[in-house]
Amino acid sequence: MSRRFGVAWFALVPLLLAALAVGGVLFLRQGGFAPYRVPAGATHPLTATPEQVGRGEYIARLGICATCHTTRGGVPFTGGRAFATGYGTIHSTNLTPDAQTGLGGWSVEEFRHTMRNGVSRHGVLYPVFPYAHFALLRDDDLDALFAYLQQLPATARAPTPNRLEFPASWRPALVAWRMLHYQPATPDGGAGESPQQRRGRYLVDGLGHCAMCHGARRSMGSLPAAGYLAGGRIPGLGWYAPPLDAQQLRRYSTAELADYLRSGTSPHGTVYGPMAEVVYGSLRHLTPDDALAMAVFLKSVPAHVAVPNSAEPAAGPNRDADSGADLYKRHCEDCHARDGRGTDKGPPLVDAVAVTAPDPANAVRMILYGAMPPTTAGNPRPHSMPPFVQQLDSAEIAAVANHIRMTWGDRHSNLSAGDIDALHGIDVD
Ligand code: HEC
Ligand code: HEC
Ligand code: HEC
Structure with a gap:
């Protein structure tokens, strides 16, 4: 008995050593867990020039920092916005130079390290903060960003406590998540790309962190390389973001796409939902050259293989095709036109994101709640889509959604009143 135990024990040694080695490599690769701090006095002083501050403001806009780091109606950059995740609610932080509650006293080294590694003086940060993308930013861009943030009016705002479940509530537990799911970004691609494409890639992958919403996620919120810009339901927001690639964007010419990013x-x-916020908070500030670079790059991304979506209703005969067509005629045709090609009051539905998507969430939410595109220089008086939640019942909304998705999205769509009710209850941000 004891001898057999001894043999088994020895057999386990190499396995244990291998597990320790793999664990060690993963631990080192994700960057450890110690809070990171370099006192401001101990580092090279950052003497900001007005040019640098101006560039920093542009970078902050493209990084969508203020949108995430401001509550509705709050002082810009003072944090407190809530983000719902699968494991609880996280709040953004104060980025103004307030000494107690913001980035006052931070050194530029500490800022660079936090932006690239997701580890600050407060320890490991939650990946709602898109540090894996910001890791791609060049030193001079990060320094300009820091110079801009440091000259904002210092405003004290005590952090809003997060409401997280254990173990996610314990910051060091994030190390386990990082060991399994976080890969520090490496500037890739570039070979054979034009300077314009490379600039577009830098803006899309780094500052714009477009894959945060447009990437296909696996369990635990990780963004595998295979899902890069492949599209999917955005966790916590209940909207579907389409893939971004040559196939999806074929309806736009490069110039139209560049213009769409700036004007919405x-x-x-027309943009809506979270994309409207991205255009309003960020992309409307793009220079024409940068918008064109992003469009050129996005249209060069190879088409993704369509992924079947579990949110798609099972195939079956469509119950109410006639009532769908009739409801469309009565309630929608005026703006979207009989043939679905749009009017000056409403965009085309033919090949629209909401009708071609494997996920019906956008179509249903638009019909339920309506939307208003952002006001931009290129679209100063946007037309809005009225809400139908008071006018149509769930069965009618299902019928008209099925009608537009089958007619102009080339999809099978068999939503029932119950599916509409389920989407009705989804989280709004
Ligand atoms: C998608 C939303 C989002 C965007 C975009 C975003 N942040 Fe954040 N950021 C957060 C959240 C949430 C936290 C808090 C994370 C935590 O507590 O672990 C955070 C934390 C930080 C921290 C750490 C602060 C500290 O005290 O430890 C810094 C610095 C920061 N963000 C800077 C920026 C800058 C600069 C930008 C723009 C380039 C930016 N963030 C864009 C959501 C965002
Ligand atoms: C907060 C989530 C979010 C972020 C971040 C985001 N998007 Fe979107 N995007 C969406 C959603 C949702 C849609 C679908 C609704 C719509 O068409 O407006 C969308 C739609 C689009 C479309 C329209 C595609 C089509 O077929 O018409 C383009 C182009 C686009 N996004 C580009 C970008 C780029 C470039 C970035 C990065 C700078 C980005 N998005 C960042 C959520 C996001
Ligand atoms: C008063 C004009 C108007 C009416 C009536 C109207 N819409 Fe719209 N619709 C719009 C506008 C404007 C938008 C773009 C809104 C935005 O981008 O914020 C839109 C957007 C949409 C979208 C999103 C398209 C995309 O690009 O993904 C869908 C789906 C849609 N409408 C369906 C309907 C249906 C179904 C009806 C009838 C039940 C209807 N609309 C009635 C004006 C209208």
Whole structure:
């Protein structure tokens, strides 16, 4: 008995050593867990020039920092916005130079380290903060960003406590998540790309962190390389973000796509939901050159293989095709036109994101709640989509959603009143 135990024990030694080695490599790769701090006095002083501050402001806009780091109606950059995740609610922090509650007393080294590694003087940060993307930012861009943030009015705002479940509530537990799911970004691609494409890639992958919403996620919120810009339901927001690639964006010419990013509108569609916020908070500030670089890059991303979506209703005969067509005629045709090609009051539905998506969430939410595109220089008086939640019942909304998705999205769509009720209850941000 004891001898057999001894043999088994020895057999386990190499396995244990291998597990320790793998664990050690993963631990080192994700960067440890110690809080990171370099006192401001101990570092090279950052003497900001007005040019640097101006560039920092542009970078902050493209990084969508203020949108995430401001509550509705709050002082910009003072934090407190809530983000719902699968494991609880996280709040953003104060980025103004207030000494107690913000970035007052931070050194530029500490800022660079936090932006690239997701580890600050407060320890390991939650990945709602898109540090894996910001890791791609160049030193001079991060320094300009820091110079801009440091000259904002210092405003005290005590942090809003997070409401997280254990073990996510314990910051060091994030190390386990990072060991399994976090890969420090490495500037990749670039070979064979034009300077314009490379600039576009830098803006899309780094500052713009477009894959935060447009990437396909695995369990635990990780963004595997295979899901890069492959599209999917955005966790915590209940909207579907389409893939971004040559196939999805074929309806836009490169110039139209560049213009869409800045204005939020185009002959092929208008932004809504979280994308409206991205255009308003960030992309409307793009220079024409940067918008064109992003469009050129996005249209060069190879098409993704369509992924079947579990949110798609099972195939089956469509119950109420006639009532769907009739409801469309009565309630929608005026703005979206009989043939679905749109009017000056409403965008086309033919090939629109909401009708071609494997996930019906956008179509249903638009019909339920309506939307208003952001006001931009290129779209100064946007037309809005009225809400139908008071006018139509769930069965009618299902019928009209099925009608537009089958007619102009080339999809099978068999939503029932129950599916509408389920989407009705989804989280709004
Ligand atoms: C998608 C939303 C989002 C965006 C975009 C975003 N942040 Fe954050 N950021 C957060 C959240 C949430 C936290 C808090 C994370 C935590 O507590 O672990 C955070 C934390 C930080 C921290 C750490 C602060 C500390 O005291 O430890 C810094 C610095 C920071 N963000 C800077 C920026 C800058 C600069 C930008 C723009 C380039 C930016 N963030 C864009 C959500 C965001
Ligand atoms: C907060 C989530 C979010 C972020 C971040 C985001 N998007 Fe979107 N995006 C969406 C959603 C949702 C849609 C679908 C609704 C719509 O069409 O407006 C969308 C739609 C789009 C479309 C329209 C696609 C089509 O077929 O018409 C383009 C283009 C686009 N996004 C580009 C970008 C780029 C470039 C970035 C990065 C700078 C980005 N998005 C960042 C959520 C996001
Ligand atoms: C008063 C004009 C108007 C009416 C009536 C109207 N819409 Fe819209 N619709 C719009 C506008 C404007 C938008 C773009 C809104 C935005 O981008 O914020 C839109 C957007 C949409 C979208 C999103 C398209 C995309 O690009 O993904 C869908 C789906 C939609 N409408 C369906 C309907 C249906 C179904 C009806 C009838 C039940 C209807 N609309 C009635 C004006 C209208």
